[in-house]
Amino acid sequence: MLKGISPLLNADVLYAIRAMGHGDDLIMCDTNFPADSIARQTRLGKLLRIDNVTAGEAAAAILSLYPLDTFVDDAAARMEIVGKPDEIPAVQQEVQKAIDKAEGKPWPMMSIERYAFYERAKQAYCVIQTGERRFYGCFAFRKGVVPPDAE
Template sequence: MLKNLNPLLSPDLLQVLRAMGHGDEIAIVDGNYPADAHAQRLIRLDGVSATAALDAILSVMPLDLPEFVPEPAFRMQVVGNPQAEVPIFQEFRDLIGKHEGAGYTLGSIERFAFYERVKQAYAVVSTGEARLYGNIILVKGIIKPA
């Protein structure tokens, strides 16, 4: 056990997060997502919600700065209604705000474009999220020197 570290951050997940560089992407996907088929590196968090995984990851990984990329986090659009909002989208926004503060937005990507972007991601975290559209891609940022 480690102090002050979310217990969802397994050794494998911590290794992936540490190995990622600035601009690398990590996807957190729901239980319906074809994670094994799309992942270069797959981390399984079965039984864990996508929001709990997001909260744990953002507790140690910075998102890219808004001045470097306009949207350092993306969610999948609802099929047939790209403007639609489902409750998990606001939960994603709330967690991003909790960890990164104001100025960070949650972008959206069409379903098949999302799939292609996940295939290019450094890693995929497959969760047990049962809610539809519980998928998000994060762009890793930097730690500014003090």
């Protein structure tokens, strides 16, 4: 255990989010996502896991350390529901709350069509599969920067 770091963030996840650079994508997905096969195509090349937690809990833990990119509109994105792109299910509402809390302001997620989301995931730095069993618990977070301390 480490002080100030969520115990949900295991050593593999901490390594990956520390190693990522500005503009790299992190995919956080539910249990139904083809996580292993897509993770093998990412920069990291292996699947990471945060088991037995919801997408909202995992997002809160990740975003407690991971800055979102302020230079792009799609730094936070969600997989849209097939045939209902404007519908936002409870799982996505929970992750939206985690994003807004971490950023200290409303930060709306962009929606991405299912197959376009798979393609974005293949180009990501890593994939983290959560224990989320609700459908459409899949998200993309683009890494931002940590500014220097004020002088």
